Amino acid sequence: RAKAAGGNRYELADADSDARVIARHSLTNRLPAALDNSEFFIEYQPLVGLADGAVRGAEALVRWLHPVHGVLGPDQFIPLAESTGLIVPLGRWVLEESLRQARAWWQEGSGQAPMRVNVNLSPSQLRYPSLVADTVAVLENAGLAPSALCLEVTENALIGADEEELRPLRELADMGVDIALDDFGTGYSNLSYLRRLPVSTLKLDRSFTRGMQRAPADPVDVKIVEGIVSLAHTLDLSVTVEGVETGTQAEHLRILGCDTAQGWYYARPGPPERLRMLSLVDAAS
Ligand code: C2E
Ligand code: MG
Ligand code: MG
Ligand code: MG
Secondary structure, rough: HHHHHHHHHHHHHHHHHHHHHHHHHHHHHHHHHHHHHHOOEEEEEEEEEEOOOOOOEEEEEEEEEEOOOOOHHHHHHHHHHHHHHOHHHHHHHHHHHHHHHHHHHHOOOOOOOOEEEEEEEHHHHHHHHOOOHHHHHEEEEEOHHHHEEEEEEHHHHHOOOOOHHHHHHHHHHHHOOEEEEEEEOOOOOOHHHHHHHHOEEEOOHHHHHHHHOOOOOOOHHHHHHHHHHHHHHOOOOEEEEOOOOHHHEEEEHHHOOOOOOOOOOOOOOHHHHHHHHHHHHHHOO
C-alpha cells in the first residue's frame, strides 16, 4: 500500500511538472504575438510622501491579458521574456506607454509639475547597447524632461557590475533620470558598493517592513530599518518602502525617517484613471 501510494505521488508529481513545462513553453511561444496583439497593459501604483501624504509619482507594473488564462502577473512572464530576449521590446513598450501616460496626466493637470513614473528595468535591458539612446528618444517623443522618469533596477542586477557596465546608468543619471535600487536588502551587495552606484533612491524590500504591520513593531526590524535609513541619508539617498499594508506600518516608517511609501494601504496597482483621481483629490486637499 505504501508503495502504491508512493507510486501514485510520483505519477502526480510528474504530471504536474509536465503541465508546468507545457505551460511555460506555450506562454513563451505566445509572447511575441502577445506584444503584436497588444495583450499587455500597465497598472499604476502611487508613491506617496510619508511626511505630507502627497502623491509623488507612480510605479508602472506590466500585466498580460492572456486570451485563455486571463490576467497574468509579471512574475509569471517576465522571467520567460527575459530568457528569450523579448524583454527588450516589451520593456521598450512599457517605457513608451508609461511616459505617454505621464504626459497625458500632465496635460490633464492644471500647471503642476509632471507626475514621475517609475519603470522597472531587467538585467538584459541594462546590458542592451542602445539603452541610453532609446530612453532619450522615448523621453523626447513624450515631450518630458529626464526628471519625469525613475528607472528601477534590482540590487541583484547590479551586483558585480564594473564601471564600464555601470556607464549607461551613470549617463542616464547625469542627464537627470532618477535611478532607484529595487528590492534593496534582498541581495548580497556589500554596503560600500552603494557609494559607487549612480542611484538616488533605495527601495527597501517588503520583507523588512512586514514586522511593522501591527503594534508593537518587531524590534529587530525597527533597528534594521533605522540603520538603513541612516546609511541612505548619509549617502544622500532617499528611501522608499514597498509593501505598506497598514496605517500602523506607515506611521512606524514615517517616524523612522523613510521618505516615500508604496503599498495596498494607499492603493493597489490600478488603471491610469484611478491614479489621476487620487492625485486630483490630493491636489485639492
Ligand atoms: P517590484 O518592482 O518590487 O514591484 C512591487 C510589487 O509589489 C508589485 O508586484 C506590486 O503589485 C506589489 N505590491 C505593491 N504593494 C504591495 C503591498 O502592499 N503588499 C504586497 N504584498 N504586495 C504589494 P507585481 O505587480 O506582481 O510585480 C512583481 C515584479 O515584477 C515587480 O516587483 C518587478 O520586479 C517586476 N515587473 C513589473 N513590471 C515590470 C516591467 O515592466 N518590466 C520588468 N523588467 N519587470 C517588471
Ligand atoms: Mg519596482
Ligand atoms: Mg520592488
Ligand atoms: Mg519587491
